[in-house]
Amino acid sequence: MPIVTFSALPARQLFPGAAGHYAHTAHLTVGEVDLAAGATVPPHAHPHEQLSYLLAGRAECTIGTETRELTPGMCAVIPGAVVHSFRALTACRVLDIFTPVREDFR
């Protein structure tokens, strides 16, 4: 039965202080990402649509030219090809969802 426990998957180091556990399904990639306080995901873009749902902590998300603070239960919607970045204001955990699959993360 297809049940994923993210913490049991190998971690992928993304940037200093930022590592994620990723699972891939038919059409989705989902990752539980932990960021240390102050860690940043620098501006980047990809063709995949992305949702970033804050599970714990506080973070700042910039999409295009706008920056907003996220607290748990808030979700950033990042359309494909739009430049975005992320900064952990405290240690935080984020659930990142991509479609289509991030083949580069397999």
Add this chain to the structure above:
Amino acid sequence: MPIVTFSALPARQLFPGAAGHYAHTAHLTVGEVDLAAGATVPPHAHPHEQLSYLLAGRAECTIGTETRELTPGMCAVIPGAVVHSFRALTACRVLDIFTPVREDFR
């Protein structure tokens, strides 16, 4: 800026004791669903692929003929068209992700 705070969205009653707040993007529908202890989502299927990530509580998920208990941080992967059901063992909160968009939930 496209930030979703699920609790600020209108609730959609799904079944007795089960209600969700849903947002729709280009290719995804995401819902934060709260279930009371003992609430059930009866067996059903839909063509959409679904992920159910347990945010809080304990639940039992049946996919096809197999049943597994979920605790926070576990995620059920439900392929399109496969019968599945859900039972809340305690009050619980689940993040449900669908692709493509659940047009029936708009």
